[in-house]
Amino acid sequence: MSRVRPGAAVVPAFAALGFVFLLVPIAYTVLFSFNDGGKTNLVWRGFTLDAWRNPCGAPRVCSALVGSLQVGLLATLVATALGTLLAVALVRARFRGRGAVNLLVLLPMTTPEVVLGAALVSQFLSLRVPLGFGTVVVAHVMFCLSFVVVAVKARVATLDPALEQAAADLYASPWQTFWRVTFPLLLPGIGAAALLAFSLSFDDFIVTNFTSGGFETFPKFVYVSATRGIPPQANVISSAMFVLALLVVVLVRVASRARRRR
Amino acid sequence: MTTVGTRAAAVEPGAAPADGGGTALELRSVTKRFGDVVAVDELSLAVPSGTFFALLGPSGCGKTTTLRMVAGLERPSAGTVCLAGRDVTGAPAHRRPVNTVFQSYALFPHLSVLENVAFGLRRRRARDVRARALEALELVELAHLAQRRPSQLSGGQQQRVALARAVVNRPALLLLDEPLGALDLRLRRQMQVELKAIQAEVGITFVHVTHDQEEAMTMADTVAVMNHGRIEQLGGPADLYEHPRTAFVANFLGQSNLVRGTVVETLDGGRTLGVDVGGARVRVPAHRSVPGARHVLVGVRPEKVRLVAAGDDARGGDNELGPGTVVDTSFAGVSTQYQVRVEGLGTFGVFAQNLGGGSVHAPGSVVRLAWDVPHTFALDGHQEVGAGTLGPGDEP
Numbered sequence: 001m002s003r004v005r006p007g008a009a010v011v012p013a014f015a016a017l018g019f020v021f022l023l024v025p026i027a028y029t030v031l032f033s034f035n036d037g038g039k040t041n042l043v044w045r046g047f048t049l050d051a052w053r054n055p056c057g058a059p060r061v062c063s064a065l066v067g068s069l070q071v072g073l074l075a076t077l078v079a080t081a082l083g084t085l086l087a088v089a090l091v092r093a094r095f096r097g098r099g100a101v102n103l104l105v106l107l108p109m110t111t112p113e114v115v116l117g118a119a120l121v122s123q124f125l126s127l128r129v130p131l132g133f134g135t136v137v138v139a140h141v142m143f144c145l146s147f148v149v150v151a152v153k154a155r156v157a158t159l160d161p162a163l164e165q166a167a168a169d170l171y172a173s174p175w176q177t178f179w180r181v182t183f184p185l186l187l188p189g190i191g192a193a194a195l196l197a198f199s200l201s202f203d204d205f206i207v208t209n210f211t212s213g214g215f216e217t218f219p220k221f222v223y224v225s226a227t228r229g230i231p232p233q234a235n236v237i238s239s240a241m242f243v244l245a246l247l248v249v250v251l252v253r254v255a256s257r258a259r260r261r262r
Numbered sequence: 263m264t265t266v267g268t269r270a271a272a273v274e275p276g277a278a279p280a281d282g283g284g285t286a287l288e289l290r291s292v293t294k295r296f297g298d299v300v301a302v303d304e305l306s307l308a309v310p311s312g313t314f315f316a317l318l319g320p321s322g323c324g325k326t327t328t329l330r331m332v333a334g335l336e337r338p339s340a341g342t343v344c345l346a347g348r349d350v351t352g353a354p355a356h357r358r359p360v361n362t363v364f365q366s367y368a369l370f371p372h373l374s375v376l377e378n379v380a381f382g383l384r385r386r387r388a389r390d391v392r393a394r395a396l397e398a399l400e401l402v403e404l405a406h407l408a409q410r411r412p413s414q415l416s417g418g419q420q421q422r423v424a425l426a427r428a429v430v431n432r433p434a435l436l437l438l439d440e441p442l443g444a445l446d447l448r449l450r451r452q453m454q455v456e457l458k459a460i461q462a463e464v465g466i467t468f469v470h471v472t473h474d475q476e477e478a479m480t481m482a483d484t485v486a487v488m489n490h491g492r493i494e495q496l497g498g499p500a501d502l503y504e505h506p507r508t509a510f511v512a513n514f515l516g517q518s519n520l521v522r523g524t525v526v527e528t529l530d531g532g533r534t535l536g537v538d539v540g541g542a543r544v545r546v547p548a549h550r551s552v553p554g555a556r557h558v559l560v561g562v563r564p565e566k567v568r569l570v571a572a573g574d575d576a577r578g579g580d581n582e583l584g585p586g587t588v589v590d591t592s593f594a595g596v597s598t599q600y601q602v603r604v605e606g607l608g609t610f611g612v613f614a615q616n617l618g619g620g621s622v623h624a625p626g627s628v629v630r631l632a633w634d635v636p637h638t639f640a641l642d643g644h645q646e647v648g649a650g651t652l653g654p655g656d657e658p
Contacts, residue, residue: 160366160368162364162365162366162368163368163370163371165335165355165362165364165368166362166364166368166369166370167370167381168334168335168354168355168356169333169334169335169355169356169360169361169362170356170361170381170382170385170427170431171356171357171382171385171386171431172356172381172385173356174356176385177356180381181370184372185370185371185372
C-alpha cells in the first residue's frame with residue numbers, strides 16, 4: 001500500500017486550487033492596502049504605509065465604518081435576544097401555529113434579498129417612516145433573526161429537558177431556571193448566532209441600500225466610491241476586519257480546547 | 263397489609279418532618295390521561311413517613327407518570343396529590359418540598375459537582391451552603407471530587423451526586439426514577455445496599471420507581487405493584503411474594519407455576535379446599551385462596567416444588583402432579599432449574615437447590631412434582647395464566 005498511486009495526488013491538488021481560488025481576492029485586498037494608489041487604487045504603484053498610518057484619511061470612510069458597527073451591534077443584540085427566545089419556545093413549548101412559525105421564520109433566509117429590500121422600502125414609505133439608521137437596524141434584525149433562530153434551535157434541541165425539570169425540582173422558579181441552567185447551556189449556541197448575525201449585518205449591502213436613505217454603512221460607502229475609485233483606506237479597514245475575525249476564530253478554538261482539557 | 267417499620271432515624275433539627283407517625287404522601291383517585299391514553303387510572307395510595315416505598319411495574323404501567331405528578335412535573339387530569347397532609351395538586355414543581363433523582367441523573371454539566379449539590383440550597387437561600395453540600399457529598403463518599411465537572415465522573419459517581427443533590431435539601435419526600443437503570447449489574451447491587459443504608463441514615467421518605475422486581479423487593483419496606491395505570495397489589499415484599507392476589511403479581515414478582523382448576527370440596531372443617539386440576543386432586547389452604555371462587559388458578563413457586571423420580575415415593579400428605587417429562591435442565595450455580603412438561607397441564611418450572619449429592623434429572627427423565635400443601639395458593643380463575651410474564655417485546 002506504500003506505492004504512491006498517481007490518483008492520490010489529485011485530491012490535494014484540487015484542494016490547493018480551491019484554496020487559491022478562495023484566498024486570492026483576500027490577498028489582493030490586503031496587498032492593495034499597502035499600495036501607493038492615490039485616488040483610484042486599481043494598479044500597483046509602489047509600497048507605502050500611508051493608508052495604514054491614517055486609516056480615516058479618505059473622506060467619510062470612518063463615519064461609514066462607525067455607522068456599520070452601530071447598526072451591526074444593535075441589530076445583533078436585538079436579533080439574538082428575540083431569536084433565542086423564539087428558538088427556545090419553538091423547541092420546548094407546544095402552542096397553536098408552532099409549525100407555521102417554524103416555517104415562516106425561515107422565509108427571510110430563502111427570499112431574494114433584492115425582493116426583501118424593495119418590499120421593506122415600500123413598507124417604510126407607505127408607513128411614512130423616514131429612511132435612515134432606524135430603518136436599517138429594523139431591516140437587519142429581520143434577516144438576522146432567521147439565522148439566529150436556526151443556530152440556537154439546534155443547540156436547544158441537544159439540551160436534555162430533564163435538566164430544566166431538575167432545576168424546577170430543586171426549587172428554581174422558571175426565571176431562575178432560564179438564567180441558571182438554560183441560558184448558560186445555550187451560551188455557545190447564542191454566541192455563535194450573535195457572531196453570525198453581526199457578520200451578516202456588517203456585510204449587508206442590498207437591503208441596506210434600499211432602506212438606508214442618506215445613512216451610510218461601510219459596504220454602501222465602498223459601492224458608492226467604486227465609481228470614482230475606492231481609496232486604499234477601504235482596503236485597510238477590510239484587511240483589519242479580516243484579521244480581527246481570524247483572531248476571534250483562533251481565540252474561540254483555543255478557549256474551547258482549553259475548556260475540554262480541564 | 264401495609265406492615266411497615268417506622269424509621270424515625272437521626273433527623274437533624276430543621277429537617278422535614280419524618281416523625282414516623284404521619285403520611286408523607288397521599289394520592290387520592292389520581293388519573294392522568296395523555297390524549298386517549300389513560301396512563302394512570304384512579305390511583306390511590308398512602309406512603310407513611312420515613313419508609314422506603316417502591317412503585318414496581320413493567321414499562322408503560324404508569325409508574326413514572328405517577329412519580330412525575332408527585333414531583334409536579336405533570337399535572338393530574340383528576341384527583342388530589344397531598345404531601346404531608348397538604349394539597350399540592352396545583353403547586354408547580356419548584357414550590358413542592360420534594361426532590362427527584364432522575365433516571366438520566368440530569369446533573370448540570372456547566373456546574374461543578376459541589377455547585378450541583380448546592381443548587382437547591384442556593385435557590386432557597388439556605389445558610390452554610392458550602393458546608394452542607396460538602397456534608398452531603400461525604401454521605402455518598404464523593405467529597406474529594408467536589409471541584410470536578412459531572413462529565414469527569416463515572417456513571418456510578420454521577421448517580422451518587424444526583425442522590426446527594428436531592429438528599430441535601432432534606433425534602434419531605436425523595437423520588438427516585440429508576441435511578442439504578444443505567445448502572446451495570448454489580449454496581450447496581452452495591453448501590454441498592456447503599457441507597458437503603460442512606461435512607462435509613464437520613465430518615466427521609468423514599469419513593470422508588472423501578473421495573474426490577476428484585477430491586478424493589480430488596481430495598482423497599484412496601485411495594486406497590488402497578489399494571490395498566492392501577493395498583494394490582496400493595497404490601498411488604500415477603501407478603502407480596504408469598505400471598506400474590508393476582509396472576510400478574512404472581513408472575514411479575516418472581517415466577518409462578520399457575521394451572522387452571524375447579525374447587526370441588528372443602529376439607530378439615532373449611533380450612534382446606536380440594537381442587538381438581540386436570541383430573542388430579544390438589545389441596546389449597548383456604549386462607550391462601552380467593553374466597554368463593556369455583557374456577558381458580560392454582561399456583562406454587564418453582565423453588566417450593568420438588569422433583570420425585572419415577573420409582574421413589576413422595577411424602578404422604580403433599581400435593582402431587584404428574585408424571586411429567588423433564589424438557590430442560592439448566593445449571594445455575596446455587597440451583598438447577600428444570601422445565602417439566604406435564605401432559606394436559608403445561609410446563610412447570612422447578613428450582614432445585616444444589617445441596618450436593620442430589621441427583622440431577624437429565625432432560626427426558628420422567629418425574630413427578632411434589633410440594634407442601636401450605637405453599638399452594640389459589641387465585642381468581644378469570645385471569646390469563648401468563649399475565650405479567652415477559653413477552654418477546656418487553657424489556658428485561
